Amino acid sequence: MSEEVLINVGPGETRVAVVERGRPVEFFLERTMADALKDRTGRAGHSVIGNIFLGRVQRVLPGMQAAFVEIGLERAGFLGAREARCLCELTGLDEGTLPPISACVTEGQEILVQAVKDPISEKGARLSANVTLPGRLLVLVPNQSGVALSRRIEDEPERERLTALVEEMVERFNACGVTGEPAGFIVRTAAIGATAEEIAADARQLAEEWRQVRDRQKRSSPPSVVFHDLDPVAKTLRDCVNADTERVLIDDAEAFAEAKHYCKRAMPEMLDRVQLFNGPGALFALYDVDGQIETALEPRVELPSGGWITIETTEALTAIDVNSGRYTAATGLEETSARINLEAVEEIVHQLRLRGTGGIVVIDFIHLNEPGNIEKVIDALETGFARDRVPTQISAMSEFGLVEMTRKRVREPLDKLLTEPAYANCRPRRKTCATVANDLLRRIQREAAGAPGRTLVAHASTEVVDWLERGNPYLLERLSLKIAAAVSLVPEPDYSREKIDVGVLQ
Numbered sequence: 001m002s003e004e005v006l007i008n009v010g011p012g013e014t015r016v017a018v019v020e021r022g023r024p025v026e027f028f029l030e031r032t033m034a035d036a037l038k039d040r041t042g043r044a045g046h047s048v049i050g051n052i053f054l055g056r057v058q059r060v061l062p063g064m065q066a067a068f069v070e071i072g073l074e075r076a077g078f079l080g081a082r083e084a085r086c087l088c089e090l091t092g093l094d095e096g097t098l099p100p101i102s103a104c105v106t107e108g109q110e111i112l113v114q115a116v117k118d119p120i121s122e123k124g125a126r127l128s129a130n131v132t133l134p135g136r137l138l139v140l141v142p143n144q145s146g147v148a149l150s151r152r153i154e155d156e157p158e159r160e161r162l163t164a165l166v167e168e169m170v171e172r173f174n175a176c177g178v179t180g181e182p183a184g185f186i187v188r189t190a191a192i193g194a195t196a197e198e199i200a201a202d203a204r205q206l207a208e209e210w211r212q213v214r215d216r217q218k219r220s221s222p223p224s225v226v227f228h229d230l231d232p233v234a235k236t237l238r239d240c241v242n243a244d245t246e247r248v249l250i251d252d253a254e255a256f257a258e259a260k261h262y263c264k265r266a267m268p269e270m271l272d273r274v275q276l277f278n279g280p281g282a283l284f285a286l287y288d289v290d291g292q293i294e295t296a297l298e299p300r301v302e303l304p305s306g307g308w309i310t311i312e313t314t315e316a317l318t319a320i321d322v323n324s325g326r327y328t329a330a331t332g333l334e335e336t337s338a339r340i341n342l343e344a345v346e347e348i349v350h351q352l353r354l355r356g357t358g359g360i361v362v363i364d365f366i367h368l369n370e371p372g373n374i375e376k377v378i379d380a381l382e383t384g385f386a387r388d389r390v391p392t393q394i395s396a397m398s399e400f401g402l403v404e405m406t407r408k409r410v411r412e413p414l415d416k417l418l419t420e421p422a423y424a425n426c427r428p429r430r431k432t433c434a435t436v437a438n439d440l441l442r443r444i445q446r447e448a449a450g451a452p453g454r455t456l457v458a459h460a461s462t463e464v465v466d467w468l469e470r471g472n473p474y475l476l477e478r479l480s481l482k483i484a485a486a487v488s489l490v491p492e493p494d495y496s497r498e499k500i501d502v503g504v505l506q
Contacts (some may be wrong), residue, residue: 009252011478050229072223075124083128139186349384358409448483
């Protein structure tokens with residue numbers, strides 16, 4: 001299935017949408033912050049996933065089988081026994097048996113860890129001692145042996161070719177000391193069809209990066225960062241772009257130049273597909289991405305036939321209810337239920353991917369009697385999630401029409417990225433000041449493009465204007481560098497938080 005990748009770069013946010021068949025199915029957001037507000041890792045940015053830290057163990061909690069590690073962020077990171085197992089010196093443990101966390105780490109110990117999940121709400125970053133370095137075609141796994149392949153490489157002859165090729169390369173690299181220490185590799189989906197020379201070049205690049213990590217580790221004291229993952233644009237090219245990607249559209253000239261530079265080094269075959277978007281209109285308007293995001297922030301989603309699904313997320317799980325609404329098939333209840341359920345499956349797959357929903361998901365389908373129809377629903381779910389980059393597991397349908405599934409949590413879901421609880425409002429959630437402020441900055445950019453040299457007046461609620469002018473003035477400075485217009489911000493005490501207006505000063 002062909003796809004497109006849209007990269008929208010603003011003063012305070014880089015937003016990425018992956019589009020399949022004209023519809024956005026994945027959305028990623030990374031916010032930047034001022035030099036004065038940098039975290040203690042020294043790097044401005046929102047996501048820490050992939051960063052490698054030299055940390056110090058703060059506390060070891062045997063009852064939780066976990067440890068908290070100071071890594072220089074606002075909250076200590078969480079290291080579970082499973083992710084710390086590689087540090088354990090105990091022998092004779094069965095593969096599925098976890099060692100005591102106290103056998104893996106001790107309080108005050110310096111350890112190398114990698115962030116595998118961003119901080120979420122009041123929780124610190126999730127950490128792993130199984131440090132890896134991702135490249136375009138391979139993932140380097142230091143101090144490990146062997147070769148593993150992505151589950152999405154399904155063609156058996158290609159799996160055999162890649163396995164043999166990389167195993168031979170690993171043996172040669174280890175014998176020559178290319179990586180500086182024993183190492184294994186994971187073969188990524190992008191390696192399908194790659195030549196031995198291309199794979200070896202990627203491996204050598206990763207080996208050099210790992211040597212640099214070790215050098216920084218020797219020169220550093222905890223807590224400190226010893227490896228930064230790529231910037232949002234390059235990371236998108238590395239992780240989201242493949243042979244099925246028809247084009248990558250970027251609406252910022254500087255980011256476009258950086259993307260071209262990365263492509264020349266890491267994926268020259270994609271150079272012609274990376275394009276600068278100059279309008280007309282906004283990049284995300286091509287596929288109504290902003291409208292789709294607004295829909296994804298609501299619990300109810302309409303289905304084509306008149307039914308709907310409701311999606312409610314709690315701390316423990318996400319519950320999805322399928323409703324037939326006004327639709328009734330002429331052939332009877334079973335046919336009506338089957339039709340609505342299959343429609344719901346397509347929308348559920350789309351919504352879970354777009355919303356970034358992870359964890360346990362329970363779907364309450366309309367009851368079906370015929371085994372053939374039940375099989376169609378489960379097959380449709382499995383087919384729909386086959387293209388999902390995030391691992392999923394789907395159970396059989398229970399006698400009550402319930403299907404349980406899990407989708408790995410890898411980042412904050414959309415609602416937590418963009419909204420917060422609305423305690424004094426009839427709505428359960430409302431957009432954060434940061435979300436509205438970035439909406440306002442994008443609106444100003446669009447208006448400025450249509451009225452170069454004119455003075456713009458932007459009206460917003462008092463709290464949003466205060467968030468920009470007092471809390472994050474660097475965003476206005478970045479905006480002024482991007483547009484050829486003066487901007488006057490006017491606080492409006494009567495405006496709701498989400499209301500904004502931008503016009504040209506007459």
